[in-house]
Amino acid sequence: MNTFKEKTIVVTGASGGIGRATAIAFGRHGASVALLARGEAGLAGAAKEVEGSGGRALAIAVDTSDYDALDAAASRIEQELGPIDIWVNVAFTSVFAPFAEIKPQEYKRVTDVSYLGYVYGTMIALDRMKKHNRGTIVQVGSALAYRGIPLQSAYCGAKHAIQGFNESLRCELLHDGSPVKTTMVQMPAVNTPQFSWVLSRLPNKAQPVPPIYQPEVAARGVLFAAAHPQRREYWVGASTAATLMANAVAPGLLDRYLARKGFASQQRPQSRDPEQPVNLWEPADEDRDFGTHGAFDARSAARSPQLWASHHHxxxxxxxxxxxxxxxxxxxxxxxxxxx
CATH class of the missing domain: 1.20.5 (Single alpha-helices involved in coiled-coils or other helix-helix interfaces)
Known part of the structure; x- marks a missing residue:
């Protein structure tokens, strides 16, 4: 991991969850890390942790669905930290609700952030990396990039779209013989703050579908992918591997299974607080730092044997x-x- 020492890394969605854990992990290896997100309090907390881990931090409040603002942020990063070596797309938002209960403008907002935010970040990174004749772009995906589940149609649609556009881009880079690399990391259920701030119309509190992993497990997968971008894709967690393999063999069977189990498995027994924060339009962590982890520490795994095996073929x-x-x-x- 000395690969990252004194490198310039950009992480979107860096104020919490996978993005924050990834930024801290890069900092631990001596990188200069630009943290991009909307929430000022979350960004400040993340920057402090990156610097505490031994890295250099530059926090910039920006909405990744705004191309011009994101492009300006990239210019500032290169002015203050140097040419961008690695760009990691993580930022997203979502809506927990049956498809029929999601409003058109909400669906568009999820798509703008969770899909087009990746497209814009990739465009901006690629433009600069081509000029420097080097660089790596990491797309943080999900098992849901292949397997849609109920109550998350907008998010699943965005992840599927990222998968498709990233494959197209990879083919083009290979055709051109470009030194710029792109890879994707498919994630399992992760203990992030999103379940405390996502827009939800479910009767009960939302939860990730068990088994749940800590964000640091996901971060290890991202760092390995960034150091070894020759592989087109990485899977994190045994549940991701099992889901993708089962979906390749028997997708219709999974349709029926998720129709029966997918609603209950994404909800806790407790009723949802109607006053809980919502980050769809405005950042939930503007004035409050939610940290890296969500509310599921007691149920989350800090290690993944599958991930180790994937990295040690x-x-x-x-x-x-x-x-x-x-x-x-x-x-x-x-x-x-x-x-x-």
Whole structure:
């Protein structure tokens, strides 16, 4: 991870959750980190943690759905921190509700932030990286980029769209022989503050679908992808791997399963507070810092064996090969003893 020392990193959605954990992790490796988000209090808290981890922080309040403002932020970053080496798109917003209960302007807002925010960030980063003849763009995705679930149609639609545009861009970069790389990291359910501030019309409090992982697990996946962007995609968490494989084999079966289980699994037993913060139009963390984690620490895993295995393919394959050879040798010796 010395790859990141003294590099200039941009992280959108950096005031909380995966974005904040990622920014802190980059700071821990000696990077200069530009933190982009809307909420002033959340940004200030994140910047303090990045600097406390050993990095350099530049916090800029910006709405990623505003191309001109985002472009101006990128210019400021290069003036103050230097040419951008890595750009990580994380920022999003969402609505928890059945499709029929989402208003057109709400759907558009989710799409503007959660999809076009990635497109704009990628355009801006790519334009600058091409001039410097280097750079990496990391798209933070989700298992929901492949598998839609009920109550999150706007978010799922945005993640599917990111998947498609990123694949197109990757093909174009390969065609051009560009030194700029792009990769995507598909995430599981993560313990982030979004469940305390997302616009919700559910009767009960929203929750991520278990199993739940801590944001630091997701951040490790992002950093590895940023250091190894040659791979087109990374999966974080056994649940992500299981979901994507099952959806590839039996999507219709998953449709029926989620129709039965998908509503209850995304809600806690407690009734939703009608006065809870909503960050769709305005930042919920403007005056209050929600931190990196959400409300599910007691139920969240801090490690993922699947992630380790994904990052150590060679070791896993070598161990598997050694096991097979060992079993073969043991079987041969056993047959020799028995005369068979």
């Amino acid at each position: 060679g070791t896993v394959l070598a161990a598997a090969g050694a096991t097979v050879l060992g079993l073969w040798a043991f079987g041969g010796a056993l047959l020799g003893r028995t005369g068979r």
